[in-house]
Amino acid sequence: MLEVKNLTKIYDNKVLALDNVSFQVEDGQFMAVIGLSGSGKSTLLRCINRLVEPTRGQVIWDGVDITAAPQEDLRLIRRRIGMIFQQFNLVTRASVLTNVLSGRLGYTNPLWSLINYFPKEDVEKAMANLERVGIADKAHSRADELSGGQQQRVGIARALMQDPQILLADEPVASLDPVLAHSIMRILKKLNQEDGISVICSLHFLDLVQQYADRAIALNEGRPVFDGLPREIDDQRFKEIYGRDAERIG
Amino acid sequence: MSQPRNRRSIWRSLAIFFAALVILVVYAYGLQVTKVDLEKPKEARRQAQLTNIIRGLARPRLFEYEEKRLEIDAPLMMPCNDQVVLPPVDTSGRYIELTPNCVALGGRVTVNGYNFEPGETVFLYFLPRAASIHEQVELRLADAPIEVNPQGQFTYVAEMRKDRPSDEPQAIRAVVKMRSGLPHPSDTLKDTWDKIVETVFLALIATTLGTALAIPISFLGARNLMSNVVSPFGSIMTGLLLAPVGGVVGFRLFSWLKGLGGGLGQRAWPGLGALMVSIAVVWALILLLSRQTRGRFAALRQGGLGLLAALLAVFALGLLATLGIRLGLGLQEVLGPFAFLGNLIFVIADLLAIILPLLGGLMGLFLFVSLGSSLSGRFLRSTRPTTAKAFTAIAATLAGAVLAALLLGGIAWLYEVENPVRFVAVPAAAVGAIMLVISLLVDVQRPVPTGMIVYNITRTILNALRSIEPLIMVVAFAVWVGIGPFAGVMALALHTIAGLGKLYSEQVENILEGPIEAVTATGANRLQTIVYAVIPQIVPPYIAFTIYRWDINVRMSTIIGFGGGGGIGFLVQQNLNLLKYRDASVQMIAIAIVVATLDYASAKVRERIV
Ligand SMILES: Nc1ncnc2c1ncn2[C@@H]1O[C@H](COP(=O)(O)OP(=O)(O)OP(=O)(O)O)[C@@H](O)[C@H]1O
C-alpha cells in the first residue's frame, strides 16, 4: 500500500505546486490523477519516486518512508517503481533494445552496465517484454525511427524491466491519437489486472478515466478537490475540478 | 508640460556632446598609443623593403636547379712585362678579350665578351697569381652581374687593383652559372614538408589529449548534472580531510606496485609469463565479481575482490609499461625506416609508467573522498544530533587545519619561507579554529550544495585558463620541457581542455532532461545515468566541437613555433628573421594548403555527423 501524507511541494521560484495532498493507493489499484494543466499532477507523480524532492510531507510504501530514504536506499526503492512519460523520454539515438535494457540498470552489476554488457537473462527478458507490448520486431531499430505509439510501448517495456509493483504514468497518451491512446491504455490496464501492478496515471480525458481507472483523484492548483470513483464525476463535480467555465469534451 | 521636456532635451544634447567628446579623446589617445604614422609607409627605404618582401614571397623557393659553373679566363699582365708572352685565347666557344692585355697597377682594362648566350648574366673576377697566395682566389671585379646583349656580347671597363703586382701572367675570369638538368624540390621544400608533418601531428596529439581530459571535466562543469549533488556539511569535511590521505596512499601504493611489476619486467620471458598470469587472474576476478551476490557480506566481498583485481591490474600495467619500454627501444633499433613505430610503443609505455602513480593518487583521492563522505553521511543521519554535531565539528576542524597546512606548506616551499614551521602552523591552527566555529554554527543535517561548489570552481579554472593564449602558455612549457613540439603539445592540450571543457559542458546543459529522468527513475546510479542518458545525447555535439577544436589547433600549431613550441612556425620565424623571404614563402604556402584542406575536410565530416 502506498500512503501519501500531507505532501507539499514548493518549487524554488516559490510556486506552490502541491498543497497538503494526502491519499492512499491499495495494491493493484488503477488510480487516475486529473486536473487542469499546471495543477500539479506531474509534480505529484515525481514526488512519489523523488524525481522531485517534496518540501514537506511523507510518502510511505509498505511501511518504508520513501521521503526519508538515503540515496542508496532510494535507488532500491525506485527500481520497483516503473515510470512512463508523456514525451516517452527514450534515448532517441540508442536502439530500442538498449532503451529497454536501461530499465534493468537498478539490478545489474554497475561495472558491467557501464560497458553496455547485460546478462543473457536480461536480454531475454527485454525481448519478452517487447513481445508483450507488441514490437519485438523493432528491437534493433533506433528509438527515433519509431512512431509515437511505438515509442510509448518501448517506454512501457523499459518500465516492465524493473519488475515494478507500482507504475507511475504521467499523461502517457497525451501526445497520441485516440486509437493509439486506447491501445496504450489497454496495455496498462492489462498489466494492472494480470500482474497486479498498481497504476497511478495522470490523464486529461475523462472518458479514458472512466473507461480504465478504478478510482480518480483531482487536483486544482495543488489542492486535492476530488477523491472517488470515476463515474461519480458528474457535471457538477466536473465544474468543481476544472473551473466554472469549463466545457466537457469527449 | 513643455518646460520639463525642453529641459530634458537640453540635458540630452549635453550628454551626447560630452559622449562625443569622450569618444574623440579616446580615439586620439588610441592613435597616439598605437603610433599610427601614415608617413612611415611612404618612405622610399621602407617601400623598397616592402617590395623586397613581396618579391620574395611571390617567388617561393619550391624547386631548385643543379647549377653548372662555366669559367672563361683571359691572361693579363700587371704590371706590363715585355719578357712574358701571353698564350693566345681560344675563340671556339665563349671567350673574352682584354684590351690592353697588360696594364699598370690601378689601370683600366676593357673586357669584351663574345659568343655568349644572349640574356646570360656574367660575373667578372680577377685572379691574382702571387707567390704568397697558394690557392687560386677570385677577387670580384664588377659590383653587379653583367648582362649579355642580344648579339651574345658584352663590354665592361674594369678598374684594376693597386695591390696585386706579379711577374707571372694573371687572369681575368668570366663566370657563367648555368642551370642544368631537371628542377628538383628545394631543401626548403623538404624541410617544410618535415615540419608541416610535425605541425599536423602536434595538433592531432594536442587535440586528442585535450579532448580526453576535457570530457570528464565537462561533466563537473555542467550545472544540470551538478546542481542536485548535495551532502551534509560533516560528510564534505570528512571527504576533504581524507582527500590528501587518499591521494598519498594511492600514489604510494601504485608506485610500489608499478615498481614490483617493473622489477619483473626487466627480464623479458619471466616478465611476459607473469603478465599473462596476472591478466588471467584479473579476468577471473572480474568474472567472479560480475556474479550477482546477495547476503550480508556481499558488498564487503565485492569490494574486497574489486580492490584485489584493481591492485593486480596495476601490477600488470607496471609490468606492461616496463616490457613496452624495452620492446619499443628494441624495435627502434631493428625496424630501420619504421623505427617510429618502436618509438610509439616506447612513448606509450613510458607515458603509462609516468601516469600510473598519478592515476593512483587520483583514484585514491576519489575513493577516499567518496567512501568517507558516504559513510560519514550515513553515520550522521543515523546518529544522535549531539554526536553528529561533535563529529562534524571534529571533522571540520581537522579538515580546515590539514588543508590549510598543505596549502601553506606549498607556498612556503615556493617562496622559500624562512621559518616554515611557524609560517604553516599558526595560520593552519587559525583556519582550524574558524572551521570549528563555522561547524558549530551550521545545521549539521542540512545538505550543502557540493555539486554547485565543484561546478563553480571548475568553471572559474576553465575561464582563467581559456583567457591565456596558447602562444603564451608555450613559453612556460618550453622552459619546463625544452623548446620543441612537446612544449607545443602541452600548451595546446591545456588550452584545448579549457576551451572544449566549457563548450562541452554547455552541451551537457542543453541536453533533454527527459531521458535522464527516465533512467534515474529506474533506480540507476549517477554514473549509469550519465552513461545511458547523457552520453548518447552529447556524442554528436561533442564530435562537432572536437572537429572545430581540431581546426583551431591546426591553425594554432602553425604559429606555436613562434613561442618555441615546434612545428612549422619555428621555420617561418627563423626565415623571416634571416630575411629569407623566398623560403618563408614556401612555408606560408604549406600552411595555407594544410589549413584549407583540413578546413574543408572537417566541414565535410561535420556535415556527415551532425
Ligand atoms: N521545475 C519547476 N520549477 C518551478 N516551477 C515548476 C517546476 N515544475 C513545475 N512547476 C510549476 O508547478 C506547477 C505544477 O506543475 P506540474 O507540471 O506539476 O503541473 P501538471 O498538472 O503536470 O501540468 P500539465 O498538465 O501541463 O503537465 C505549475 O505552476 C508549474 O509552473
Ligand SMILES: [Mg+2]
Ligand atoms: Mg504534467
